[in-house]
Amino acid sequence: MRDTTAGGGVFGNREYRHLFAAQVVALAGTGLATVALGLLAYELAGARAGAVLGTALAIKMVAYVTIAPIAGACADRLPRRGFLVGLDLVRAAVVLALPFVTEIWQVYLLIFVLQSASAAFTPTFQAVLPDILPDEKQYTRALSASSLASSMETLLSPLLAAVLLGVFSFHWLFGGTAAGFLVSALLVVTSRVPRAKPNERTGVLDRIASGTRIFLATPRLRAVLALDLAVAGAGAVVMVNTVNYVHDVLGLADAEVAILLAANGAGTIVVALALPKVLDRLAERTVMTAGALVLCAGVAGALGLSLVDGSWAPSLVVWALLGAGAALVLTPVGRVLRRSTAESDRPAVFAAQFSLSHACWLLSYPIAGWGVTAFGFTAGWVALGVLAAGGTVAAFALWPRHDPEVLTHVHFDVPAEHVADAERTADGGWRHAHAFTIDALHRRWPDTAAVPAR
Structure with a gap:
């Protein structure tokens, strides 16, 4: 091209x-x-x-x-x-x-x-x-x-x-x-x-499920899924509950609904403008997990506001914080997906991210809607905070601190051309290193502790 x-x-x-x-x-x-x-x-x-x-x-x-x-x-x-x-x-x-x-x-x-x-x-x-x-x-x-x-x-x-x-x-x-x-x-x-580069998978079900399988087999992508849950838990506060919060808790009118939503959007915009230079210096893991912590802080702030019947100025800050946290998590996702997949698998993996992230929203929306309606803002937002905190903790646990693209791994029974640069191991395998992604030849993530570098 x-x-x-x-x-x-x-x-x-x-x-x-x-x-x-x-x-x-x-x-x-x-x-x-x-x-x-x-x-x-x-x-x-x-x-x-x-x-x-x-x-x-x-x-x-x-x-x-x-x-x-x-x-x-x-x-x-x-x-x-x-x-x-x-x-x-x-x-x-x-x-x-x-x-x-x-x-x-x-x-x-x-x-x-x-x-x-x-x-x-x-x-x-x-x-x-x-x-x-x-x-x-x-x-x-x-x-x-x-x-x-x-x-x-x-x-x-x-x-x-x-x-x-x-x-x-x-x-x-x-x-x-x-x-x-x-x-x-x-x-x-x-x-x-x-x-798109043709995908070698031929079975219909195999092709449909391939993106999800790659997600579940790649540690950093499992962490992305956990972060999707954190975003959905915190984001449902804004997406579902803003109107009722402004009317029922703050006692304000429709104009303030628009202003509060604008504060959330402003938080997202400020972070989106700043992130390219930040990502030149910091790893995606650092930025995205920091965003998840910001989301948890935002939900905690909203919960505090619900306990004191709300206040306008702090509400603007909390909603902006929720927007900023979402941008910190979601903006770098494409970079993570790109380096975690072979070119031919990108359509399936981007589709899996789209599907799985919205499955998280399908979980958080009913909690924000039906839960808050039935039990009140405090109880409903506690449940959403649990989702956000759980996703954050899981992301820290699932995403290794040391996460190189090139990994040393051992093959048994693969095409000779793939291991042309490899060396023999004592157990009859072939050991080599390259930028690792889950694909037809690499179906499991290597245990880097068990496979020493050459």
């Missing part, structure tokens, strides 16, 4: 510029759809709108958990550019159909199709970035930019929706969403997306 980085920096790469722009406009459209869906639910269900939205959110998570691994298994068999464009077109068609529904079950069906397309799009898109940005520093900056774009969408989409609602009916917001997906498709069409 030709060099497209002339012009300096990550945005000097033409392909990345187009894909980043596609991400931004699709995120903006998704934000508009979130506002419009809430209003549509109220139009159809009235007082039951909350239950409708809760069910739609559960459907979203089920789609993310189940569809992403299947999409990851197919990604290397399809032209990725055409696949991404097709998914954008599906999403545009679904949101254009939403204003015409008359029954709640139709909303549920369309939401499942929409979120299934998103569950296939996001990990495929994420797996493309390492291929077009092979330089680690540029890739790190791309991850930071993606995190920043997601945070800005949280802040700006509701404002854009408010402006549009001052002029149009909420049904027109779905048109804005569809336009975002269509522009995203156009930007992807005009970029050069390399085909």
Whole structure:
């Protein structure tokens, strides 16, 4: 592939510029759809709108958990550019159909199709970035930019929706969403997306499960899964409970809901801007586990606020802290996935991360929703704090302090060309060292204590 980085920096790469722009406009459209869906639910269900939205959110998570691994298994068999464009077109068609529904079950069906397309799009898109940005520093900056774009969408989409609602009916917001997906498709069409390296696995179930198996067999990826749990435990406080906390505990209005969510987004943005230089100096383990500790501190702060009936200024600090902790954990994840997998396995592993992380949210959302409703903020947030703390402790235990890419290991019964540079061991094996990832020839992580370096 030709060099497209002339012009300096990550945005000097033409392909990345187009894909980043596609991400931004699709995120903006998704934000508009979130506002419009809430209003549509109220139009159809009235007082039951909350239950409708809760069910739609559960459907979203089920789609993310189940569809992403299947999409990851197919990604290397399809032209990725055409696949991404097709998914954008599906999403545009679904949101254009939403204003015409008359029954709640139709909303549920369309939401499942929409979120299934998103569950296939996001990990495929994420797996493309390492291929077009092979330089680690540029890739790190791309991850930071993606995190920043997601945070800005949280802040700006509701404002854009408010402006549009001052002029149009909420049904027109779905048109804005569809336009975002269509522009995203156009930007992807005009970029050069390399085909995925073919995966050697042939069995359908083997291909679907391969990403999860790699996760569970790689110590640092097991730690990433634990950190996903910490993020979900702490993040549910913000995602699910902010509205009720502002109204029921602080006694404030809708405007303060937006301000508190903005504080959370601001914490994420500040960290996302600072992280590229930080990751030039510090290892991902240090940054991500520090982020998990920040998340635990944030949940502890929220719990303290619930015990004293809340206070506005400290609440802003706690919500910003939760945003900062999430950015510290999530922004470097792509770097960890890239160095933990062979190129041909990246689509499956990115899909597994997408699926497994949302499975953690599927656990934390009911605790934040039903638990807080039934037992109050203090009891519900204690349970979410247990999730965050448990994930943090597990991450420290699972991720070795010394975590080199190149590992010495011993093979028995592998192709001769793979051990051409190896030396014989006393028990008839072949010992050598290289950048180690779980794949067809390396199905278990080596016990580095038992395999001395040459």
